[in-house]
Amino acid sequence: MSALVPAAGEPDEPNRGDSGDATASRPADAIWKSVIGATGSFGCERETFYRETVRDEQGWRLRFPATADIVFGVAIDSLHERLTMLHMTAGPTDEDGLREWLQDAATRAVGVARGRDLVRPLTDDEWLAFAESVLLAGEKLLGLWPNRVKANGDRIPDPEGAGPPVTWLDPEPGTVLRSQHRMSAPGVVGGRGISGRPDYAVMSAADGSIVGWADVKALSRAGSYPAKWTAGEAVAYDYMSTYENGGVVPDWHAYIEYRRVAKPYWAMERAPVLPASVRLAEAYFTRWERALDGDDPDALSFNPKACARCEYREPIEGLHPGCPIGGASLDISPAPDESDS
Numbered sequence: 001m002s003a004l005v006p007a008a009g010e011p012d013e014p015n016r017g018d019s020g021d022a023t024a025s026r027p028a029d030a031i032w033k034s035v036i037g038a039t040g041s042f043g044c045e046r047e048t049f050y051r052e053t054v055r056d057e058q059g060w061r062l063r064f065p066a067t068a069d070i071v072f073g074v075a076i077d078s079l080h081e082r083l084t085m086l087h088m089t090a091g092p093t094d095e096d097g098l099r100e101w102l103q104d105a106a107t108r109a110v111g112v113a114r115g116r117d118l119v120r121p122l123t124d125d126e127w128l129a130f131a132e133s134v135l136l137a138g139e140k141l142l143g144l145w146p147n148r149v150k151a152n153g154d155r156i157p158d159p160e161g162a163g164p165p166v167t168w169l170d171p172e173p174g175t176v177l178r179s180q181h182r183m184s185a186p187g188v189v190g191g192r193g194i195s196g197r198p199d200y201a202v203m204s205a206a207d208g209s210i211v212g213w214a215d216v217k218a219l220s221r222a223g224s225y226p227a228k229w230t231a232g233e234a235v236a237y238d239y240m241s242t243y244e245n246g247g248v249v250p251d252w253h254a255y256i257e258y259r260r261v262a263k264p265y266w267a268m269e270r271a272p273v274l275p276a277s278v279r280l281a282e283a284y285f286t287r288w289e290r291a292l293d294g295d296d297p298d299a300l301s302f303n304p305k306a307c308a309r310c311e312y313r314e315p316i317e318g319l320h321p322g323c324p325i326g327g328a329s330l331d332i333s334p335a336p337d338e339s340d341s
């Protein structure tokens, strides 16, 4: 197999959760961002309830095999982080140097993906195609691919204009970029607290306050994350940033998206953070608290579009009776065969 595809079972970084968290959550952990993330524009708030309340015999939240799409997103997170940190520490270099970075980062990213349990194991040919897709994403990130990219909604030529996407997070003077900065806000959601790690935080070099945060997403189509600023994930990050800033909202939040359309491209959507984000987060927290305190998933919204791929749809022996909403939804609209995922 290609040098880009490390042997199975030899990831060179620890397995990460869907959110990029490097460790599984312990029984007493605050509600993790990966749990909150299920309330995103394509998630289901009821699934969040099950992720938080259905535990194994030791009290741990359950982990499930991932789909190929989720694992691709994990690889893109790893690739982006590695290339961004190399860019930050070493600065621009020639094409040969960039390709050396890329080879190393892509191999690591595929290694991370190979360490994950999959719903359906990929064949060698599929892993090769996977690795080539990761490599292509890296070429576009570094500006090695003559293509057009998108920043803040405007198509711009690359490498002219805003520069290659790897430069989009270049910190302003007086700020520093941190990857995987862990944030938390204790006390909310009835004392359970929340915690999570956006892929990046830009912080003031003077006082360590959070100026902005950014998260990397791999999407299957253009603009497929429309409700991003009001979804549970974004407002939870806004809330935690504000909490860590002593009540001052960060200046901005951003999603850096790799959009896997016919001609894939990187896009960054960045917006100012408004105090209303904090109020909206508090409204989510109040609702989650009521549902969790009352052990009542019906207190939350649900999203039948998410049922086909939901791990809580079916009964889990001795732990979970199966979601009645999912059962009813699939009677009406059966799920596709999982071997298609």
Ligand code: SF4
Residues within 6 Å of the ligand: 044, 045, 046, 047, 050, 302, 303, 304, 306, 307, 308, 310, 311, 312, 313, 323, 324, 325, 326, 327
């Ligand atoms: S089966 Fe459907 S409604 Fe039930 S938790 Fe999962 S996604 Fe939500």
